[in-house]
Amino acid sequence: MTIKAIGYAANHSFSRLKPLAFEREDAGPGEVEIEILYCGVCHSDVHQAENDWGNTVYPCMPGHEIVGRVTRTGTGVTLHAVGDLVGVGCMIDSCRECAPCEAHEEQYCEGPNSWLATYNGPMVPAAKAGGNMYGRDNSYGGYSNVVVVKEDFVLKVPATLPIEAAAPILCAGVTTYSPLRHWGVKPGHKVGVVGFGGLGDMAVKLARAMGAEVTVFTTTPEKADAARALGAAAVLEGDKQAYKTLERHFDLILSTIPEKHRVDPFVPLLAHGATFVAVGALTPMPGWNHQALVMGRKSIAGSLIGSIAETQDVLDFCAEHGIAPDVEVIPIQQVNEAYKKMKAGEVRFRYVIDIASLKPELEEA
Missing domain, CATH: 3.40.50.720 (NAD(P)-binding Rossmann-like Domain)
Incomplete structure (x- = not known):
């Protein structure tokens, strides 16, 4: 079974982000389906969409600062329940067998594909790694209405954090x-x-x-x-x-x-x-x-992002100390203008996309 989804993606390094209809797989064993509420806009999104690092897989649908609610759980899920407020950061899987993974430092995964990025697929192209151990040539991120992620790569968002401001904490x-x-x-x-x-x-x-x-x-x-x-x-x-x-x-x-x-x-x-x-x-x-x-x-x-454990720690730390990033919430239709301002260095705060603004595109898809 699949889930009807829509998001904003770039088709080339020189193109604007535009609506893209696609499908995600239903939540399987150990996975949760999340309705995305907000997604932060990171400077890495700009670099990746424009292929500044020379490894972009197109279509590229950015977004690795995701906050949403669990809408469905696969068999065997114990860490999250339907209705939970959760977050997804930069990673959605890793090899789980190498020394860094066993040390709970998944961001330094040394497996044949490194860790699986929330968008833009494995960190090492499958063609160079001798095959894609994750079964995916690409992954689509949080500039979309829904995402499916393995439960142990999903974070719990403390209730005391402003939902929209919690998103950038994940990166x-x-x-x-x-x-x-x-x-x-x-x-x-x-x-x-x-x-x-x-x-x-x-x-x-x-x-x-x-x-x-x-x-x-x-x-x-x-x-x-x-x-x-x-x-x-x-x-x-x-x-x-x-x-x-x-x-x-x-x-x-x-x-x-x-x-x-x-x-x-x-x-x-x-x-x-x-x-x-x-x-x-x-x-x-x-x-x-x-x-x-x-x-x-x-x-x-x-230092590269942080581990899953550190991501949960920083969410809890921010909740305990009343810390939240300064954000400006925008509709997804303004994301290209946000990219321009970020590249020009005109903003200090973090842009956060209100994913409810995707509803018209979803209804038309």
């Missing part, structure tokens, strides 16, 4: 939460956040809730007041002298910028043994001075 939230937890941020630590978009906003809120002193680095002066309003101790806009006063200051610097940028200005700002962590850009970066690393036993590292 922007966990992408910043995971490195903050991994590198042990605690009260009294000094954290630098490079970039103040959707990821930077969550990084500041989460680090502050963990008790850290936060400094924001941005090249957009009009974002300074918003960063200070969140409790940033300082906001720097490229003042070289100010950088000089912060040498050996930070226990952790988190770079949330989604584009190529220089790393070397930040290395001297790291304290002895501290780390610069990239979570935004997935492209080759300019080099840095190894001497600056060696002399202070400093590190440059990366």
Whole structure:
């Protein structure tokens, strides 16, 4: 049996997202069917739709910040029930057998196809991997009315979180939460956040809730007041002298910028043994001075989204501390305009699609 579905997808790297009617398989054993209520718009969606990483499978239907309600469960499901408010993030399966998967770090899955992305299919093209272990050449994401996911890759959304604001926590939230937890941020630590978009906003809120002193680095002066309003101790806009006063200051610097940028200005700002962590850009970066690393036993590292367990943790943490991203809810018919504004750097908040706006297209399909 199949489910009639509709969503917005791109057919080429140069095309706008347009309505696409398709079918999803009914919930099988261990799976749940979810009526999608809201879906966040991530900068990764733009990169993927436009094939910036050279691995896009078309049609490409983005969306990996999904919040909805369970409408049906397959046999054997015990973790979720019909009516539950749930979320789906960047992953919907993994090999479950490799060392990272057994360590509950599915985002680093080393199986032949890596983890199964919520959209755009396996992270490694099946043709290169010798076959698609997931039985799918592509997967369609949350810019749609319904999704079917294995129950253990579905998250519980706390009732105290605003439903529409919970969506970006499933990517922007966990992408910043995971490195903050991994590198042990605690009260009294000094954290630098490079970039103040959707990821930077969550990084500041989460680090502050963990008790850290936060400094924001941005090249957009009009974002300074918003960063200070969140409790940033300082906001720097490229003042070289100010950088000089912060040498050996930070226990952790988190770079949330989604584009190529220089790393070397930040290395001297790291304290002895501290780390610069990239979570935004997935492209080759300019080099840095190894001497600056060696002399202070400093590190440059990366962190990829977060595990399923960490995603549940950050949802619960946000609910406990009253944290939510700043969002603007839009109808799906405005998604192409939202992409343009994101590419131009004109927005700080996260766009979230109200999937109820898909109803006219669904009725016509």
